[in-house]
């Protein structure tokens with residue numbers, strides 16, 4: 001059994017037995033891996049309570065070929081990212097990224113996804129209070145683009161014609177992009193998005209957060225798009241969590 005030592009970010013952590021935890025780790029060269037952290041729930045665990053979502057560090061685990069679960073032997077803390085846990089929207093945004101990766105990730109090497117996630121967690125921690133939502137939207141859309149299923153915004157998904165910027169067009173959830181004004185848009189699975197929202201979306205896909213007056217329609221668009229492109233997307237818990245966190249009190 002080879003010992004793998006790698007940079008890793010905890011995407012998810014859940015209890016296993018009375019004393020242990022199972023972690024889903026994102027790594028650059030081994031993609032998403034599940035590891036068993038024996039004793040991690042004991043009060044005097046050598047992991048010292050750091051094995052929580054979004055912790056960065058260097059993980060060592062015994063890699064068992066053709067198995068889904070490997071034994072963690074060490075986790076050297078890089079950054080605990082506790083600030084994310086103190087703000088519902090920052091935490092919800094990070095959880096959404098983790099869920100998208102978990103639904104699409106594999107044990108294949110994905111250094112660009114790993115780099116994107118680390119940068120995103122830093123951006124969500126550091127965003128000024130008023131900018132957290134656009135930063136979360138930009139990190140989610142740019143993750144989708146990094147994973148290779150970003151929507152087509154420059155050319156019509158029906159006929160391929162270049163789209164003029166600035167006009168309201170039909171966003172087709174199923175086809176994953178915009179229709180020009182001449183192509184017949186399918187009924188139902190999509191919505192018209194205004195020119196300004198198209199511009200925002202282009203920025204988000206490039207990872208740039210733009211100031212937004214209203215964010216509700218953007219969250220709805222993201223949620224509907226994911227519903228058509230992720231397995232079991234209806235059960236994305238982070239979107240429900242974000243909706244509750246963003247609801248007016």
Ligand SMILES: [Zn+2]
Pocket residue numbers: 156157158159160161179180181182183
């Ligand atoms: Zn067209």
